[in-house]
Amino acid sequence: METTRIARTAMLPYGKQAIDEDDIQAVVDVLRSDFITQGPAIDRFERKVADYVGARYAVAFCNGTAALHAACFAAGVGPGDEVITTPITFLASSNCALYMGARPVFADIKLDTYNIDPDRLASAITAKTKAIIPVDFTGQPVEIDRITKIAQDHGLVVIQDAAHSLGATYSGRKVGQYADMTMFSFHPVKHVTSGEGGVIVTDNEHYYKQLQLFRSHGMTRDAALMQQNDGPWYYEMIELGYNFRMTDMQAALGASQMDKLDRFVQRRRAIAARYTEAFSSMEGLIVPYQHPNAESSWHLYILRWDEQQFIEGRNRAFQELRDRLIGVHVHYIPIYKQPYYRSLGYANVDCPNAEEYYNTALTLPLYPSMTDQDVEDVIDSVKEVAFTMKEM
Numbered sequence: 565m566e567t568t569r570i571a572r573t574a575m576l577p578y579g580k581q582a583i584d585e586d587d588i589q590a591v592v593d594v595l596r597s598d599f600i601t602q603g604p605a606i607d608r609f610e611r612k613v614a615d616y617v618g619a620r621y622a623v624a625f626c627n628g629t630a631a632l633h634a635a636c637f638a639a640g641v642g643p644g645d646e647v648i649t650t651p652i653t654f655l656a657s658s659n660c661a662l663y664m665g666a667r668p669v670f671a672d673i674k675l676d677t678y679n680i681d682p683d684r685l686a687s688a689i690t691a692k693t694k695a696i697i698p699v700d701f702t703g704q705p706v707e708i709d710r711i712t713k714i715a716q717d718h719g720l721v722v723i724q725d726a727a728h729s730l731g732a733t734y735s736g737r738k739v740g741q742y743a744d745m746t747m748f749s750f751h752p753v754k755h756v757t758s759g760e761g762g763v764i765v766t767d768n769e770h771y772y773k774q775l776q777l778f779r780s781h782g783m784t785r786d787a788a789l790m791q792q793n794d795g796p797w798y799y800e801m802i803e804l805g806y807n808f809r810m811t812d813m814q815a816a817l818g819a820s821q822m823d824k825l826d827r828f829v830q831r832r833r834a835i836a837a838r839y840t841e842a843f844s845s846m847e848g849l850i851v852p853y854q855h856p857n858a859e860s861s862w863h864l865y866i867l868r869w870d871e872q873q874f875i876e877g878r879n880r881a882f883q884e885l886r887d888r889l890i891g892v893h894v895h896y897i898p899i900y901k902q903p904y905y906r907s908l909g910y911a912n913v914d915c916p917n918a919e920e921y922y923n924t925a926l927t928l929p930l931y932p933s934m935t936d937q938d939v940e941d942v943i944d945s946v947k948e949v950a951f952t953m954k955e956m
């Protein structure tokens with residue numbers, strides 16, 4: 565095989581937003597209106613997300629991390645509690661437990677789906693466990709039926725971190741219908757964006773009200789919740805909340821983008837299928853396994869490099885692909901390896917699958933506005949790199 569380098573002129577990123585003129589117009593319309601925060605665009609956006617996933621309520625936040633923080637508050641997570649999650653996720657999935665004074669506990673992943681192993685999760689439960697935060701890593705839903713069963717048996721709250729899986733289904737039903745609360749992120753690398761943004765969906769009215777309180781200083785004007793009422797100006801602070809509100813500009817962008825979600829997911833699935841078709845017969849490259857009940861919305865495409873087959877493995881592949889302007893990435897460093905977590909006593913966490921995964925995983929570019937030529941450039945570059953690394 566000849567080793568002609570692909571003549572790209574700019575780095576192909578691993579993820580990127582797609583903003584059209586109608587998205588821009590939606591934001592401009594808000595700027596010309598009476599409300600630029602907590603106005604009607606928030607309600608419209610929340611309704612759109614709730615209706616799309618088939619949930620009763622949605623509450624919008626300034627970002628997904630704040631939304632997870634609020635979900636932990638609504639679940640009653642506090643000091644002395646434990647919250648079980650996966651180590652292969654973004655920091656926010658476990659930091660939200662720390663914010664509430666609780667202790668995150670990491671249960672190892674499965675080496676096929678890279679999602680939390682329900683058996684490991686079950687054996688991590690103690691008398692202190694209060695909640696579970698399973699993460700639909702890469703967009704592939706976790707085995708949520710097994711996880712909610714375990715949670716019911718132990719009286720635990722399930723907060724599904726679906727930052728990667730908006731639009732995905734499990735057993736034919738949309739993610740957002742299974743857990744007590746489900747979080748979606750609207751960061752620009754996610755499926756659709758509001759700039760920054762996060763949403764919790766739930767069917768539970770109590771959680772819904774707690775989420776709204778937490779978003780805005782713990783303030784209420786609801787007579788049923790107040791101790792007294794001095795007049796029309798009056799409000800009471802009944803919980804310690806934050807200012808985690810989303811602006812109407814963000815909500816208008818998010819609502820406009822929601823109309824494109826199905827098209828974006830379709831394109832992501834097509835690109836992922838093309839990658840898998842190209843790489844599945846190549847020895848030493850491990851393509852993503854899909855659980856039969858899960859239909860991923862493909863936030864990330866992970867290609868693993870067998871260390872036995874490729875000298876210098878993933879690290880070499882990363883550099884070779886970056887040299888060819890293919891913006892590969894690594895998702896994620898197991899959270900317990902972070903210095904801050906080690907300082908909290910997580911130095912000896914036993915997650916061998918997470919370790920093996922981390923040492924071999926490489927994220928390929930994947931976003932809806934990639935052209936077919938971009939996709940073929942990635943495939944040609946990966947093949948070229950894999951070929952030269954075997955020759956070494």
Ligand SMILES: *Cc1c(COP(=O)(O)O)cnc(C)c1O
Pocket residue numbers: 627628629630653654656657699725727728749750751761762
């Ligand atoms: C993006 C993301 C979040 C939330 O992130 P924000 O940037 O705060 O919206 C949480 N969990 C995972 C797994 C994520 O990828």
